[in-house]
Amino acid sequence: MPSVPNRFNGLGVGFAPYLVPPPEDVVRWTVGEPGFDTPRPVVDAAIDALNRGETHYSRGPGSIELCTKVSEQINRLWGLQSIPETVMITPGAKQALLYSMMITMEPGDELLIPAPAWPTYDGQAGLLGIQPVFTATDENFHPDLEDMRKSITEKTRCILINSPNNPTGAVYTPNEIQGIVDIAVEHDLWIISDEIYARLVWSDWPHVSPASLPYGAERTLVVTGFSKSFAMTGCRLGVLTGPKEAMTAAFACQANANSHVPTFLMPAAEIALNQDNYVEEFCEQYLKTRTLLCDAIDEIPGLRLRSPEGAFYAFIDITGTGMSDIEFADKALEEARVQLIPGSLIQGGAGHVRVSYATEESQIIEGIQRLKNWLG
Numbered sequence: 001m002p003s004v005p006n007r008f009n010g011l012g013v014g015f016a017p018y019l020v021p022p023p024e025d026v027v028r029w030t031v032g033e034p035g036f037d038t039p040r041p042v043v044d045a046a047i048d049a050l051n052r053g054e055t056h057y058s059r060g061p062g063s064i065e066l067c068t069k070v071s072e073q074i075n076r077l078w079g080l081q082s083i084p085e086t087v088m089i090t091p092g093a094k095q096a097l098l099y100s101m102m103i104t105m106e107p108g109d110e111l112l113i114p115a116p117a118w119p120t121y122d123g124q125a126g127l128l129g130i131q132p133v134f135t136a137t138d139e140n141f142h143p144d145l146e147d148m149r150k151s152i153t154e155k156t157r158c159i160l161i162n163s164p165n166n167p168t169g170a171v172y173t174p175n176e177i178q179g180i181v182d183i184a185v186e187h188d189l190w191i192i193s194d195e196i197y198a199r200l201v202w203s204d205w206p207h208v209s210p211a212s213l214p215y216g217a218e219r220t221l222v223v224t225g226f227s228k229s230f231a232m233t234g235c236r237l238g239v240l241t242g243p244k245e246a247m248t249a250a251f252a253c254q255a256n257a258n259s260h261v262p263t264f265l266m267p268a269a270e271i272a273l274n275q276d277n278y279v280e281e282f283c284e285q286y287l288k289t290r291t292l293l294c295d296a297i298d299e300i301p302g303l304r305l306r307s308p309e310g311a312f313y314a315f316i317d318i319t320g321t322g323m324s325d326i327e328f329a330d331k332a333l334e335e336a337r338v339q340l341i342p343g344s345l346i347q348g349g350a351g352h353v354r355v356s357y358a359t360e361e362s363q364i365i366e367g368i369q370r371l372k373n374w375l376g
Contacts, residue, residue, distance in 0.1 A: 011126045015119065015354075018329065018341045027338045027367040028359070032166060032313065034231040035359040036285075039278045042230065046268035058263040060255050062089030066266045069273050070239055078198065079212035080222065086247045088254060089261050089269070093196045093225035093238035095254075098124050100221040100240065101158075103249040104190040105130050109157040114143040115348030116315070118166045118194075122347065131155070134347045140306060141168035141315065145179045152183075158190040159183070163207065164197040167346065167354040168315040169308025171203040178208075181216040191220040196238075199229040199279055200286065203309035211242070218243055221250075228311075229279050230272045237261055237269050286312050289357040289364045296368040301375050312358035315343065319351040321375065329353055336374035338367045 019030055061067060067087040074080050090096040097120070105111060107129030113121055115134035125132045135151050136144040148159070159180060163172040172180075184191050191210050198207045211220040225238035240250055254260065290307075293314055297305040302321035308314050318328045325342035332338045332353075343349030357364060 007126060007129055011123060015341050015345060018339065018345070022333065022339045025337055026333065027363055027370060029355045029357070029363070029367055030339050030341050032228075032356050033233040033358065034228065034282060034312075035363075036231040036278075036282055038231050038235070039272070039275045041275060042232065042268045042272045045271040046264055049264035049267045054264045054267065056263060058260050058266065060260045061087065061251050062260060063263075063266045066270050069270050071241070073273050074222070074224065074239075074241065078195070078207065078209045080209060080241070081211075081217055082222075082241045086244055087239065087241045088247065088250055089266065090225075090238040090240055090254065091258055091261050092236040093194070093223050093227065094120060094124075095258070096223040096225070096238040096240035097121070097192065097194065098127075099250045099253045100192045100223060100242075101125060101128055101130060102253055103246055104192065104221065105157045108155065110153060110155040112148055112151055112156060112159045112189075113347075114148070114161060116141065116168055116343065116346050116352075117160075117348070118162060119346045121160055121162075132347075137168075137170070137348070141165065141170040142172060143176055143180065145176065145183065148180070149183055152187050152189075156187065156189060158192060160192040160194070161210070162194040162196075164200055164310025165313075166197065166311055167313050167341070167343070167349065167352075169311050169313045171201055171205065171207060171309040173205050174208045177210050178213055181210045181213050181220075184210075184219055185215050189219065191216070193220055193222050195222055195224045196228050197311040198224060200283060200312060201310045202287065202290065207310070221246060226269055226272055229282075230275060231278075231282065232269075232272065235265055235268070237265060285361075286358060289359065289361055290314070292361065292364045293355065293357050293368070296372075300368075300372055303371075303375070312356055314355040314357060315349070315352045316355060317352055325349070325351055325353055332371065332374065336370045338370050338374075 067084040071082045110131045136147040210216040221242035227233040304317040329340045329342040341354040343352030
C-alpha cells in the first residue's frame with residue numbers, strides 16, 4: 001500500500017490519552033472546558049437562525065455583522081485597532097492557530113515557544129514541517145526573555161505566546177509582552193498571540209495583547225474565540241485577526257479548507273458577545289474553585305502549587321511525592337480515583353500535573369479529599 005508521509009511519524013496527540021472519559025466513580029480534573037452550559041440566549045439564537053433557514057453558504061470569513069461586533073469588542077477590551085475586514089471567524093481557535101502558522105512560516109522555519117506550552121502548538125508545527133524551539137520560563141512560568149533572544153537563529157520566523165497560559169495559568173506582565181514585541185521588532189519576526197483565555201485574568205496586572213503595543217500590530221496575529229469565555233466549546237467558533245496582508249492569506253486558507261463556519265451559529269455568536277453577565281458569573285465561580293484548590297493543595301504532603309494568575313488551570317508540582325508525573329497521574333487514577341494530566345506529555349512540564357478547576361465545587365472538594373486520603 002502507499003506510505004504515509006514521514007512528517008506524521010511520532011506526531012503526538014497531546015493530552016488525548018488522559019482525556020478519555022473515566023468510569024463514573026472517578027473525579028475528572030482534566031478537561032479544559034467550562035463546567036457550564038452555553039448561555040440560553042445563545043442557544044435560542046441558534047435555534048431561531050435554523051428556523052429562519054440560515055443553513056446556506058455565507059461570507060467566507062464570517063458574516064460582516066459578526067465580524068463587526070467581534071472587532072468592536074476586541075478593540076474595546078484589549079485596545080486593538082482591528083477592522084471588520086481583518087477579522088475571520090474560524091472553526092475553533094485551533095484552526096485559527098493552524099492558519100496563523102501556515103501564513104507566517106515555510107517548512108524548515110523555526111517557531112519559538114515558551115515552555116511549558118499546550119501540546120497542540122508542537123503538533124501543528126509538525127504537520128506543517130515547522131521546527132518548534134522551546135524557550136525557558138522562570139519559576140512562575142513567565143518567559144525568560146534573554147533565553148528567547150539567545151534561541152533566535154537565521155531560521156527563526158515567529159514567536160508564539162499564550163497568555164493567560166495553558167497549562168500553567170501564568171499571565172505575562174505588560175513589561176514581558178513589551179519585551180517580546182521588542183525582540184520581534186529587532187529580528188523582524190511574526191508573533192502569534194493565543195489569547196483564548198484573555199477574559200479569565202486573576203492577576204494584579206491586566207492582560208496585554210502584543211497587537212495593542214507600538215510596532216506590535218503590524219506583526220501580530222491574534223487568536224481568540226468563544227469557547228472558554230462563553231462556554232461554547234462544542235460550537236467550534238474561533239477568531240483570527242491581524243495585518244491586512246496576512247489576513248488576506250488567511251482568508252485564502254479558509255476558502256480552500258473550510259469555506260466558513262456554520263451559518264446558523266453566526267447570529268448566535270453575535271448574541272454571545274452581549275452576554276457579559278454570564279462571563280462575570282463564570283469568572284466568579286472559577287475564582288471560588290481556584291481558591292478551594294489552592295488552599296487545599298498546600299495541606300497535602302508532597303504537593304506544591306503557585307497560585308494560577310489566569311485561565312482555569314493549575315500546574316501542580318508533585319516532585320515532593322518521589323513519583324514521576326506519569327506515575328503520579330496513573331496511580332491517582334487507579335488508587336485515588338482522580339483523573340489528572342501528567343506534565344511530561346509536554347515540553348518543560350515534567351514533575352507537574354495539570355488540573356482544570358473549571359468544574360463544580362463538589363468535584364473540587366471530593367477530589368481534594370481523595371488526594372489527601374491517598375497521600376496523607
